[in-house]
Amino acid sequence: MKVYESIVIGAGQAGLSASFHLRKRGIEHLVLDANEQPGGAWQHRWKTLTMHDVHGISDLPDMAVPNNVETARARDFVPDYFGSYEELFDLPIRRPVRVKLVRDEGPLLDVVTVGATYATHTLINATGTWTQPFIPFYLGADTFTGRQLHTVDFDGPEEFRGQRVVVVGGGASAVQILGELARIADTVWATRRPPVWREGPFGKEEGRAAVALVEERVRHGLRPQSVVSVTGLMLRPQEQRALERGAYDRQPMFSRIEPDGVRWADGRFEQADVILWATGFRPAIGHLAPLHLRDDNGGIRLEGTASVADPRIQIVGYGPSASTIGANRAGRAAARAIARHLALQSSVT
Numbered sequence: 001m002k003v004y005e006s007i008v009i010g011a012g013q014a015g016l017s018a019s020f021h022l023r024k025r026g027i028e029h030l031v032l033d034a035n036e037q038p039g040g041a042w043q044h045r046w047k048t049l050t051m052h053d054v055h056g057i058s059d060l061p062d063m064a065v066p067n068n069v070e071t072a073r074a075r076d077f078v079p080d081y082f083g084s085y086e087e088l089f090d091l092p093i094r095r096p097v098r099v100k101l102v103r104d105e106g107p108l109l110d111v112v113t114v115g116a117t118y119a120t121h122t123l124i125n126a127t128g129t130w131t132q133p134f135i136p137f138y139l140g141a142d143t144f145t146g147r148q149l150h151t152v153d154f155d156g157p158e159e160f161r162g163q164r165v166v167v168v169g170g171g172a173s174a175v176q177i178l179g180e181l182a183r184i185a186d187t188v189w190a191t192r193r194p195p196v197w198r199e200g201p202f203g204k205e206e207g208r209a210a211v212a213l214v215e216e217r218v219r220h221g222l223r224p225q226s227v228v229s230v231t232g233l234m235l236r237p238q239e240q241r242a243l244e245r246g247a248y249d250r251q252p253m254f255s256r257i258e259p260d261g262v263r264w265a266d267g268r269f270e271q272a273d274v275i276l277w278a279t280g281f282r283p284a285i286g287h288l289a290p291l292h293l294r295d296d297n298g299g300i301r302l303e304g305t306a307s308v309a310d311p312r313i314q315i316v317g318y319g320p321s322a323s324t325i326g327a328n329r330a331g332r333a334a335a336r337a338i339a340r341h342l343a344l345q346s347s348v349t
Contacts, residue, residue: 016082016085016091020061032099052070132281150278165188170250171233175233300318304333316330
């Protein structure tokens with residue numbers, strides 16, 4: 001069996017950045033991507049999300065994001081950019097390859113996929129979160145006769161025209177979806193905590209500060225929070241009309257779900273045709289479970305991008321790098337750490 005110096009799992013922004021820096025350092029590696037096409041999670045975003053709507057994407061190393069038409073669909077534009085990047089730098093990507101598990105085989109790691117097993121000295125995990133949508137449990141959810149869906153199932157507002165939609169969640173996706181739905185549907189917004197709105201500029205300096213706060217959590221092995229949880233939420237010009245319609249008049253979380261709506265602890269009731277759970281995601285790291293990387297706090301403790309429990313494992317697209325703000329830096333740091341580890345192992349042997 002061929003043994004690679006490193007394997008990267010995932011070909012989103014962090015995975016492509018890691019592959020670029022591995023190749024630049026002459027490290028023989030392979031990128032395994034579960035998607036059939038380039039683009040990472042971007043190719044799965046809803047069809048009405050345009051480049052005017054997104055918060056911006058970062059340049060990949062040595063290739064700037066091309067000028068874009070603001071009306072371009074994000075799920076077309078970004079995958080085209082990623083695909084061009086893969087082709088330009090001839091990155092060693094295989095797809096579609098779904099990784100089932102990674103196991104420790106002494107000095108090597110076995111990456112077990114559907115149909116093949118790959119052996120490697122080191123691993124960079126860049127699987128992100130999109131495949132692990134989170135829906136919290138609420139009493140009565142199974143009795144609801146309307147439709148329930150998560151952000152991953154949302155493909156634009158048109159199918160909800162004239163309906164009563166309860167949107168649950170306090171992140172950027174909830175704000176964007178409410179902005180679209182408010183034009184053609186009745187909406188109710190429910191969150192566990194009042195939203196923290198941000199005013200003023202948000203540049204590279206503010207981004208780095210936000211990443212540092214999330215990074216502090218994973219350094220101590222705590223479950224990572226999203227970057228937006230510390231940056232706050234911003235209403236963009238295209239959402240001002242939704243604000244005027246009352247779409248962002250937030251309600252606290254209801255206490256139970258009933259067949260035709262939701263009820264609060266004080267007895268107040270809202271009829272609903274749809275409950276849309278914009279409640280975020282969890283890291284897609286189940287395939288790493290055989291390595292026992294989690295500590296007692298429930299998270300994976302990292303120093304930089306390296307797992308403290310097993311320095312052969314680098315994790316990007318997790319915690320502080322689970323956004324374009326930190327993904328490129330994490331990819332570079334992971335490749336550098338891989339090079340150090342390989343050099344150390346070579347000197348020992």
